[in-house]
Amino acid sequence: MSPRSLYRFVSIAEAITWSLLIVGMLLKYVVQAGEWGVQIGGFLHGLVFIAYGMTAVFIGVNQHWKARLIALACLTAIIPFATIPFDQALERRGALGGGWRSTRTSDPRDHTRLSALLRWMLARPVLLASIMGIALVSIMATLLTIGPPGGAS
Numbered sequence: 001m002s003p004r005s006l007y008r009f010v011s012i013a014e015a016i017t018w019s020l021l022i023v024g025m026l027l028k029y030v031v032q033a034g035e036w037g038v039q040i041g042g043f044l045h046g047l048v049f050i051a052y053g054m055t056a057v058f059i060g061v062n063q064h065w066k067a068r069l070i071a072l073a074c075l076t077a078i079i080p081f082a083t084i085p086f087d088q089a090l091e092r093r094g095a096l097g098g099g100w101r102s103t104r105t106s107d108p109r110d111h112t113r114l115s116a117l118l119r120w121m122l123a124r125p126v127l128l129a130s131i132m133g134i135a136l137v138s139i140m141a142t143l144l145t146i147g148p149p150g151g152a153s
Contacts, residue, residue: 004096011083014052017045
């Protein structure tokens with residue numbers, strides 16, 4: 001899976017989970033169907049929201065994005081469905097082109113510790129997936145322990 005296809009997959013998944021959360025909220029507050037729609041949609045959205053942020057940072061480092069662009073990518077997940085047009089804008093700019101940077105090049109940006117760590121992780125895909133999975137579950141578990149945004153309703 002290329003950086004482009006991974007980013008696209010997660011940005012679409014993030015938009016889909018926004019839809020699930022909104023439908024859950026409509027079921028709860030308009031139809032009075034109870035909490036279940038928000039609980040399921042909210043859980044899935046929270047999980048994919050975090051995964052999108054992690055993916056944006058990882059791909060941003062791979063693609064040599066400036067920190068401001070990585071932050072903007074992460075912020076688009078806050079606005080419903082904004083990840084899709086942001087993905088399209090990145091595509092138009094050529095910011096998603098190319099493959100994984102698994103080897104050091106003459107580009108000075110490939111001579112940083114962060115780039116070395118990226119190459120090291122890319123050379124160990126099972127370890128990379130495990131670390132990302134553990135981070136995702138840990139962040140989600142912490143947030144579930146803290147409670148829902150705005151408190152319980």
